[in-house]
Amino acid sequence: MSYLFATPDETQQMLQEIGVDKIDDLFEQIPESVRRTEELDILPALSEIELDRVLNQVSAEFARHGDRTCFQGGGAYDHFIPATVDEICSRGEFYTAYTPYQAEASQGTLQAFFEFQSLIAELTGLDVANASLYEGASALAEAIIMAIRCTNRAGKVIISGSVHPEYIQTVRTYLHRHPCEIVVVDTIDGITDWQQAAQQIDDNTAAVVVQHPNFFGCLEDVQSVVDQAHAAGALAIEVFDPVSLGVINRPGDYGIDIAVAEGQSLGIPLQFGGPYLGLMACREKFVRKMPGRLIGQTTDKAGRRAFVLNFQTREQHIRRDKATSNICTNQGLMALRASVYIAQLGPEGFAELGKQCCHKANYTVEKLTEAGLGTLAYPHPFFKEFVFQFKQPVTEILEKAKAAGFNLGPELNRFEFGTGAPENSLLIAVTEKRTREEIDRLVAALKS
Amino acid sequence: MENRIALQLLQELSVTGRRATCFPTEDIPTDDLSSLLPEEHRSSRKLKLPELAEGDIVRHYVSLSQRNMSVDTHFYPLGSCTMKYNPKRHERWAGLNGLINVHPYADGADIQGLLGILYEMQEMLAEISGLPSVSLHPAAGAQGEFAALLTASAYFADRGEDRKTVIFPASAHGTNPASASMAGYKCIQLKPSKTGLVNLEDLKQHLSNEVAVFMVTNPNTIGLFEFDIVEASRLVHEAGGLVYIDGANMNAILGKTRPGDFGGDMMHYNVHKTFTGPHGAGGPGAGPIAVRDFLADYLPGPVIVKENNAEGDTVYRLTNPPKSVGQLRSFLGNIGILLRGYFYIRTLGGPGLREVSEYAVLNANYLLALLKDVLDVPNGDRCMHEFVASASALKKQGITAMDIAKRLLDYGFHAPTVYFPLVIAEAMMMEPTETESKQTLDQFAATFKKIIAEDPEKVQNAPHSTPVCRPDEVKAARQPILTYCPCDVQLDLENKPATTEAVPSFI
Numbered sequence: 001m002s003y004l005f006a007t008p009d010e011t012q013q014m015l016q017e018i019g020v021d022k023i024d025d026l027f028e029q030i031p032e033s034v035r036r037t038e039e040l041d042i043l044p045a046l047s048e049i050e051l052d053r054v055l056n057q058v059s060a061e062f063a064r065h066g067d068r069t070c071f072q073g074g075g076a077y078d079h080f081i082p083a084t085v086d087e088i089c090s091r092g093e094f095y096t097a098y099t100p101y102q103a104e105a106s107q108g109t110l111q112a113f114f115e116f117q118s119l120i121a122e123l124t125g126l127d128v129a130n131a132s133l134y135e136g137a138s139a140l141a142e143a144i145i146m147a148i149r150c151t152n153r154a155g156k157v158i159i160s161g162s163v164h165p166e167y168i169q170t171v172r173t174y175l176h177r178h179p180c181e182i183v184v185v186d187t188i189d190g191i192t193d194w195q196q197a198a199q200q201i202d203d204n205t206a207a208v209v210v211q212h213p214n215f216f217g218c219l220e221d222v223q224s225v226v227d228q229a230h231a232a233g234a235l236a237i238e239v240f241d242p243v244s245l246g247v248i249n250r251p252g253d254y255g256i257d258i259a260v261a262e263g264q265s266l267g268i269p270l271q272f273g274g275p276y277l278g279l280m281a282c283r284e285k286f287v288r289k290m291p292g293r294l295i296g297q298t299t300d301k302a303g304r305r306a307f308v309l310n311f312q313t314r315e316q317h318i319r320r321d322k323a324t325s326n327i328c329t330n331q332g333l334m335a336l337r338a339s340v341y342i343a344q345l346g347p348e349g350f351a352e353l354g355k356q357c358c359h360k361a362n363y364t365v366e367k368l369t370e371a372g373l374g375t376l377a378y379p380h381p382f383f384k385e386f387v388f389q390f391k392q393p394v395t396e397i398l399e400k401a402k403a404a405g406f407n408l409g410p411e412l413n414r415f416e417f418g419t420g421a422p423e424n425s426l427l428i429a430v431t432e433k434r435t436r437e438e439i440d441r442l443v444a445a446l447k448s
Numbered sequence: 449m450e451n452r453i454a455l456q457l458l459q460e461l462s463v464t465g466r467r468a469t470c471f472p473t474e475d476i477p478t479d480d481l482s483s484l485l486p487e488e489h490r491s492s493r494k495l496k497l498p499e500l501a502e503g504d505i506v507r508h509y510v511s512l513s514q515r516n517m518s519v520d521t522h523f524y525p526l527g528s529c530t531m532k533y534n535p536k537r538h539e540r541w542a543g544l545n546g547l548i549n550v551h552p553y554a555d556g557a558d559i560q561g562l563l564g565i566l567y568e569m570q571e572m573l574a575e576i577s578g579l580p581s582v583s584l585h586p587a588a589g590a591q592g593e594f595a596a597l598l599t600a601s602a603y604f605a606d607r608g609e610d611r612k613t614v615i616f617p618a619s620a621h622g623t624n625p626a627s628a629s630m631a632g633y634k635c636i637q638l639k640p641s642k643t644g645l646v647n648l649e650d651l652k653q654h655l656s657n658e659v660a661v662f663m664v665t666n667p668n669t670i671g672l673f674e675f676d677i678v679e680a681s682r683l684v685h686e687a688g689g690l691v692y693i694d695g696a697n698m699n700a701i702l703g704k705t706r707p708g709d710f711g712g713d714m715m716h717y718n719v720h721k722t723f724t725g726p727h728g729a730g731g732p733g734a735g736p737i738a739v740r741d742f743l744a745d746y747l748p749g750p751v752i753v754k755e756n757n758a759e760g761d762t763v764y765r766l767t768n769p770p771k772s773v774g775q776l777r778s779f780l781g782n783i784g785i786l787l788r789g790y791f792y793i794r795t796l797g798g799p800g801l802r803e804v805s806e807y808a809v810l811n812a813n814y815l816l817a818l819l820k821d822v823l824d825v826p827n828g829d830r831c832m833h834e835f836v837a838s839a840s841a842l843k844k845q846g847i848t849a850m851d852i853a854k855r856l857l858d859y860g861f862h863a864p865t866v867y868f869p870l871v872i873a874e875a876m877m878m879e880p881t882e883t884e885s886k887q888t889l890d891q892f893a894a895t896f897k898k899i900i901a902e903d904p905e906k907v908q909n910a911p912h913s914t915p916v917c918r919p920d921e922v923k924a925a926r927q928p929i930l931t932y933c934p935c936d937v938q939l940d941l942e943n944k945p946a947t948t949e950a951v952p953s954f955i
Contacts, residue, residue, distance in 0.1 A: 001795035003533050004807050005885035014814040014886060023806045026813055027704055029673035029832065034710040040703045042572045045797025048537050058561035059546030065558035066549030075778055076552050082469055084505055092520030093513035096534050099730040102863050104854065104914035105522075108515035109729040115458045118932035122496050128930045131730070134587035137778040145630075166778040173748070173774035177601060177632030219489050247481060249491050262778070272562065273552035273779025274587065275732035287930065293730065298924035301909075306919035310928060316590070316626035317868070321635040326626035329588040329720065332730030343458055343505045344468045347495040352471045355481060362484050363476045381486055398555075410553040436475040 001047060065407065069438050071364075073385045073429025074215070074410045075136065075164050076273065077265050079243060079353075080433050082344045085267040089337050099332070100295075103308045109332065110307035114295040116339045123245050123342070123350075124259045125252025126281035131293040132335040133278025133327065136262030137167040140209065140239055141174035142291045142325055143258045143280060147207035147235040148180065149289045149324070150257075155204030156181045160192040160225075162214035163239055165415040180206070190216040190378025190387060194224055201232045207258075211239035213248070216427065217361075217385030218378055226255040235286075242266055242279065243431075244383050246350030247358060251281070258282045267341030268334055277334035288314060291325030356432040357384035360439065364430045367443045377422045385429040387412060389422045390446075397426065397446060404445030406438075450915070451511045458508060459932040462498035468505060515915050516729070517862045523888050524862040525815075527834040527877025528621070528669055530699045530721035531862075535795075538724065538788040547787065552779040556765055563764035566783070567752045569790045573736055576793075576801070577695075577715055578708020581744035583751050583769075584736045584781040589696065590623040591776055592716030592735030593663070595748045597631035598773040599714065599739060600661050600690050602746040606771065611660035611689065617646050619669045619869040621694060633660060640871040644670040644827040646680055655687040665694035666710070667701065667832040669869045669877075671812065681711020690714060690743075698722040699881070700809055700833035703802030707738075714739045719782075723789035734782040734789070745771040750780055807882035808833040811889060815880050818893035822900055826872055834879035836872050845904045849874040852899055854918070855910035859895045 006014065011023070020026060027035065046054065070078035089095065093108065100106030100113070113131040120129035133139040140163070148154050157175070159168055161184050172182060185197040192210065201208060208229040212220045222238060229236040235257040240250075243265045251259035263277030264270070282290055288311060296310030316323040345353060361384045365376050368388055377387040390397050394411050401408045408428055412421035430439070481490060500508075517524065524531035541547075550559055570582040586592035597614070604611050614628035618640040625635045636654050641647035646664060662684040666674045674680065681691045693712035699722050707715045719725045720733040727733075739747065749768035757763045766780065796804065809832055816825060816835045823837035839849040853863030853876070865877040880889055899907060911917055 002800060002803065003535065003883050004803065005883070006807060006810070010886045011810065014810055018810075018813045018817045020813075023810050026806075026809050026830065029667075029675060029830065030701070030705050031675060031678060031710075034678060034705050036703065036705055036709070040575055040798035040801060042575050042798050042801075043568060043794060045800055046794055048795065051541070051791065051794055052537075055541050055544060058565065059544040061546065061561040065551070065554045066546050070549075070551060072551045072553055074553055078549075078551070084468075084502060088506065088509040088513075090539065091510070091513045092534075093516045093518045095726040095728050096519040096521075097516045097729040098518075098524065098526060098529060098531055098727045098862075102517075102853065102857065103919045104911050104916055105517040105857050105862055106515075106729070107915045108512035111455075111457070111515070112509070112512050112729075114930075115932065117930055118457075118459060119497065121931045134591065134732075135777050135779075138587065138591070138776060164778065166775060169775045170777060173598065173776055174630075176598060176773065219486070223488065245491070246495060247485065247491055248489050253491070269548040269784075270551050271548050272550040272554065272559070272783040274777075274782040275734075275784050276778075287928070294930055296924035297929040298920045300916040300919045302917060304916050306916035308919045308921050308924050310921075310924045310930065313925075316622035318622070319626075320622045321625035321629035323622065323626040323629075326590040326594060326623050326630055327588070328590045328621075328623050329718070329727075329731040329733040329735075331728075331732045333726070333728030334732055336729070339458070340505065340509060343498055343500055343508075344502065345497070346467055346469075346499045347497045348467055348499075349469045349471070350495055350497065355478075356471060356474060358481060358484055359474060359476060359478050362479070381484060381489070383485075402555075407551060407554070414553075432471060439476075 001045060068402065068405050068407045071406055071408045071428050071430060071442065074427050075262055076270055077429055077431055078270060078433055079265045079431050081267050081269065082341065084344050085337050085340045088340050089333060094336055095333055100309060103306065107307060110295050112336055112339060114297060114307050116335045117295060119339055119342045120279055120281050123242060123250065124281040125250030126259055127284035128287050129281035130290055131295055132331040133280055133292055134331060135274065135276040135278045136260065137170035139260040139278030139280050140167045141171045143237050143260045144171055144207055145174065146289050146291060147237060147258060150286050151206045151233065151235060153204050153206040154178065154180050156183060156202065157207050158183045158185060158197055158200050158205060159209040160185050160211060161187045162190065162192050162216055162220065163209060163211040164215045167239065190218045191380055192220055194221060198228055201228055201234060203232060205232055205234040207235045207237050209237045213241055213244060213383040216378055216387045217382040218380040219382065222254040241383065243357060244354055247354030248383060257286065263334065263338050266338035268337050275331060275334055277331045277338055289324060292327045293330055353432050357430065360434050361386060361430040364428065364439050367439060371443050371447045373446055377425050384431060385427060387425050387427055389425045394424050394426060400446055401442065404441065406442050455511055457932055458498050461500055461504050461508060464499055466499045466501050468500055468502040522860060522862050523884060523892060525864050525878045525880050525892065526862065527836065527865040527879040528696060529865065530879060530881060531727065532724060532881040533883035534724050534726040538791045541791050542784055542787050560764055563752055565790060566786065567754055567764050569786055570752060572793050573717060574738055576702065576706065577738040578706030579712065579715060579738035580741055581747060582736055582738045583747040583749065584786055585748045585776065586716065586735035586737060587777050587782050588731065588733045589716050589718040589735040590627055592737045593623055593627035594630055595776050596692060596714040596716060596737045596739065597627055597633065597661060599743055599746040601631060602771060602773050603743055604660060611658055613658050614661045614663060615651065615654050615659055616663040619871050620663060621665060621669065621696060624663045624694060644672050646674055646676060648676055648680060651680060652683060655683060657688055659687055659689040661690050661692050663692040663694060665696055667697045670827050670836050671831040671834040672827060673832055677710045696721060697833060700805055702805040703798055704805050714743060719785050719789040723792045725785040725788045732782050732785055734785040745769050746773055748773050748776050804882050811880040811882055811884055815878060815889050815893065818889065819896060822897050834877060836869065836875050836877045838872050839874040839876055842900065843874065847904050847907050849876045851907045851910060855899045855907045856895065857911040858913045861892055861895060
């Protein structure tokens with residue numbers, strides 16, 4: 001396969017114009033001692049037809065997993081993706097465009113990102129949103145670094161132990177070389193021990209972080225987090241689930257300062273973990289300290305409405321080592337997917353989406369319990385995800401589920417928790433895509 | 449012919465009561481939400497999201513798409529950004545059901561095929577870089593830089609060394625110092641040399657047992673191969689430091705030389721630049737890193753390992769390196785983008801990759817040859833895959849690099865990168881890539897010459913054919929409007945003066 005244009009004749013004409021005999025002459029800048037003559041030792045080239053064959057085979061094998069009905073959660077979910085999302089985002093004018101630095105040549109992208117910011121601001125109940133970060137976990141790490149900048153407090157960050165364990169791990173990695181103490185607060189029955197947190201918050205605390213609904217699916221006492229954080233002069237950060245916002249209060253409604261989320265649920269396929277979408281919104285007074293890209297509305301020479309990249313002087317290409325982050329490539333196309341998704345659902349769709357997730361998840365718990373399979377591990381209200389403690393060993397449960405065509409999980413024992421997970425427990429997610437028939441069939445299969 | 453109605457904002461098109469998506473009627477007994485969600489958490493308000501019919505949405509976004517330049521529609525000679533053609537077959541393959549529907553917590557036993565492909569990708573990236581250990585984990589090139597700097601720091605900590613600084617040339621991408629600073633290092637910028645190459649003398653001045661890493665892009669951002677890279681690496685290694693190669697310009701050297709061969713200890717790839725992942729108007733990318741053996745244990749995880757099980761069959765498994773710096777994001781990595789890179793490498797093979805670089809360099813040198821009579825090229829008449837010209841001489845006519853960039857848009861060419869690298873005045877950085885024809889380059893050069901001969905006023909006021917012309921960036925920064933507001937009320941932000949410095953249109 002080749003994507004080149006030049007014919008041998010054209011190659012000769014070009015070499016002649018340059019004034020060299022052969023292409024290799026153009027590589028004389030590379031010292032001879034490190035110039036390679038041998039071929040790269042990689043797999044041999046395949047034609048489109050051949051690779052098509054290989055991939056179809058492999059894809060069929062993957063389907064062993066992908067064809068099963070998905071009750072898996074833990075930060076990535078099988079939500080419905082309307083056809084418009086794929087159709088619009090597969091337009092080459094969007095997906096083969098570059099970062100919109102030349103505003104005149106990129107008004108389509110710029111306007112779409114401005115709309116995205118507006119949609120996320122409204123969803124979160126906060127004043128401004130950026131034009132996307134990599135994904136949820138690094139978005140949280142960036143939010144914490146931002147809080148340290150906003151408060152000028154580098155001493156301590158308090159994180160609820162019910163925040164996604166991979167997010168906590170990511171925060172630790174990001175802050176590894178900084179003198180900031182990370183305090184992970186224990187959970188009691190799947191809910192953060194906010195009394196323990198209260199003892200930890202001091203006047204050197206930059207931020208208090210809560211996930212709501214939390215990693216175990218339970219609702220947290222966000223209001224008290226906000227009150228405690230603000231009383232100490234710290235910022236309150238919430239990791240939210242965008243799908244919940246049609247039925248659950250928005251971060252801004254609780255008085256949250258910075259809200260971050262994994263946006264995968266908004267029209268982005270699971271694809272084994274990425275690319276996903278980092279959402280971030282904040283109150284207006286912190287906007288200049290926000291990492292990443294921001295699109296602003298302005299006017300052009302003729303007074304027409306125009307959109308531009310705004311506040312670029314915070315970014316790495318101007319401020320270099322003083323920049324608000326090192327982010328350069330973000331998740332533009334994923335932000336576009338989320339925008340189309342949100343537009344497609346509208347306010348009624350969001351309300352319905354939230355309602356159906358909540359109903360179906362609660363119905364699943366009811367049926368699993370009725371069938372005598374075990375109990376809800378944590379006795380708290382939940383949204384679309386819950387920890388179920390089975391009477392049978394988890395390996396058996398997972399095998400039965402698989403055999404009947406269902407994927408469940410993750411298992412809680414794969415994560416390191418401070419307080420330890422209950423034995424034989426699985427995190428189970430139920431989205432709007434699941435039907436009563438599927439849920440009933442799952443329960444029957446597990447009971448057998 | 450422009451569709452003005454469709455150019456209203458999504459929010460302005462909203463009509464109360466319109467709907468696009470309907471969910472199926474719930475087939476389970478539905479309790480009132482009030483019995484499931486406590487009142488203090490239950491939202492009672494209707495979200496103020498746009499209410500639209502599907503036709504509104506489709507027409508709106510198709511119209512927006514038409515207000516974009518893209519590789520599929522225009523020649524995009526953006527230096528340092530490698531805007532090459534994105535093969536369509538990759539989109540089809542990446543969209544295969546068996547790839548798209550895999551949950552990140554899938555049972556490894558179910559997805560051996562996928563893990564096998566990703567393992568092959570690790571191996572091929574190792575071979576192409578000449579650095580044997582690879583982590584696919586970082587989400588983007590800049591996150592790869594950050595990950596590698598943390599890797600270096602863990603390595604030094606293990607050796608009981610506390611090295612505090614990172615050195616980079618003045619022409620470095622802004623991400624280099626930003627990543628170094630995020631990783632807790634002090635940044636030292638070398639003085640620019642006259643030749644556009646690393647200033648060896650200045651490098652020597654700064655080397656000490658305080659230096660952790662020397663970060664350098666090779667070929668560099670001027671489009672030149674760092675001829676002294678072997679010596680520079682030797683010096684850094686002698687001082688106990690590590691050499692980091694910013695892989696942004698790998699397109700120029702695939703199969704011709706390897707960072708591992710010329711002294712690099714660590715590097716990142718920009719999969720979307722080198723291996724044709726579409727840029728997506730700003731992403732997603734993927735930023736895998738490759739390192740020498742002695743750094744492998746510190747790599748961010750998870751990584752994929754190949755083992756034999758008890759029956760002797762090959763098994764692929766995700767694992768964290770023993771002394772890993774940890775995760776920098778959730779899950780394994782940007783698999784969808786890495787797969788596109790895999791497809792590209794698999795369809796080209798070793799000889800094909802080498803040809804890519806040969807023609808990228810041929811095209812750049814050809815364009816340079818066509819333009820050198822009308823533009824100064826301060827660093828000579830040879831380049832690798834890109835070159836930097838200076839429009840300084842045209843300032844006499846009152847024309848700036850930005851003016852030419854804008855005027856090019858009128859002729860259907862995307863602008864080159866302007867005002868970067870900062871070490872060259874009125875910089876215009878051009879990278880045609882290997883996926884452009886001689887005819888396109890001829891037309892571009894002819895247009896360039898035509899613009900220079902045009903009435904300066906016409907050029908200064910360009911572009912004339914785009915939806916908007918020279919948006920007021922200062923106003924945008926001083927009176928920020930960052931979200932839709934029906935009355936265009938501006939946010940009450942602290943009224944800091946906006947910058948007037950030249951903003952590089954790039955990266």
